[in-house]
Amino acid sequence: DIQMTQSPSSVSASIGDRVTITCRTSQGISSWLAWYQQKPGKAPNLLIYTASSLQSGVPSRFSGSGSGTHFTLTISSLQPEDFATYFCQQTNSLPLTFGGGTKVEIK
Amino acid sequence: QVQLQESGPGLVKPSETLSLTCIVSGGSIISRYWSWIRQPPGKGLEWIGSIYDDGSTNYNPSLESRVTLSVDTSKNQLSLKLKSVTAADTAMYYCARDDLESGWNFDLWGRGTLVTVSS
Numbered sequence: 132d133i134q135m136t137q138s139p140s141s142v143s144a145s146i147g148d149r150v151t152i153t154c155r156t157s158q159g160i161s162s163w164l165a166w167y168q169q170k171p172g173k174a175p176n177l178l179i180y181t182a183s184s185l186q187s188g189v190p191s192r193f194s195g196s197g198s199g200t201h202f203t204l205t206i207s208s209l210q211p212e213d214f215a216t217y218f219c220q221q222t223n224s225l226p227l228t229f230g231g232g233t234k235v236e237i238k
Numbered sequence: 239q240v241q242l243q244e245s246g247p248g249l250v251k252p253s254e255t256l257s258l259t260c261i262v263s264g265g266s267i268i269s270r271y272w273s274w275i276r277q278p279p280g281k282g283l284e285w286i287g288s289i290y291d292d293g294s295t296n297y298n299p300s301l302e303s304r305v306t307l308s309v310d311t312s313k314n315q316l317s318l319k320l321k322s323v324t325a326a327d328t329a330m331y332y333c334a335r336d337d338l339e340s341g342w343n344f345d346l347w348g349r350g351t352l353v354t355v356s357s
Contacts, residue, residue: 132299165343174332174347175283180340218283222341226298227273229283 133157133221137230143238150206152233154219159199163223166195166204169232170215179204180222209235240265242333242348250355256323260316260333260348267291267314271336273344274307274318276329284329288336289316323355 134157144150154164162182167175177186179195182202192207206213214237219230246258260272274286287297289307297305306319316333330352334344 163341165341167344174334174350175344176347177337177343177345180337180343184340186345220283220343222343225296225342226300227285227342229285231282 132226133160133224133228135219135221135228135230137217137219137233139233140231141234141236143236144209145238146209146211148209148238150209150213150235152204152217152219152235154197154202154204154230156200156202156221160221160223162198163221164195164197164202165220165222166193167218167220168213168215169218175218178217206235240335240346242335242346244331244333244348244351246331246351246353248352248354250323250327250353251357252324252355253322256318256320256327256353256355258318258331258333258351258353260318262314262316262335267309267311267316271338272309272316273334273336274316275332275334275344275347276327277332277350278326278329286318286320286331325355327353328355329353 136155138153164182166179169175183195216232216234241263243261250256268291273288289295308317330350332350333348335346337343337345
């Protein structure tokens with residue numbers, strides 16, 4: 132199985148801040164990575180696929196980058212509705228696996 | 239617009255079988271892959287397995303010996319059975335639509351159903 136390591140596990144930030152979350156994989160996956168946002172009590176929501184492609188309807192302040200084993204999700208200017216937990220997922224091979232999550236909290 | 243709705247008993251006794259269904263409304267179940275994913279309270283996500291409309295399946299090896307996925311295209315319905323449950327199977331269970339055109343993502347999720355394993 133491909134192991135996924137997200138960092139940090141939590142981050143405190145203010146409205147308007149730039150926030151970057153990192154995801155590392157135990158083996159190279161090219162660009163086969165997705166990012167999800169999950170708000171409390173809700174199902175995850177797909178933000179980014181193939182490492183950097185924005186899912187339809189997702190605000191442009193979200194961006195993804197990386198390839199191989201190192202990936203990042205960046206929120207360029209944090210908005211109140213962005214306080215949530217973010218998960219990465221490798222979409223390269225079965226079994227599909229997720230990172231442990233990064234909780235973005237209000238500073 | 240397509241919606242997914244999971245349902246099933248919220249409480250299951252240890253050693254028994256957990257059975258859930260997922261109704262797909264507003265669209266067809268045909269020609270798509272569908273997955274089940276679970277999330278223990280306060281923890282991360284675990285992919286359980288996926289199924290195609292012809293009944294072909296892929297399972298997470300960690301659960302393969304205990305899980306069975308099935309599909310009923312006439313009812314637009316997915317089903318999950320997990321046998322010999324323990325407290326470690328307590329989780330929110332989601333069904334999701336797989337998007338294989340750009341990797342293997344999940345582009346649509348149900349709201350989830352919480353299952354607690356306890357005597």
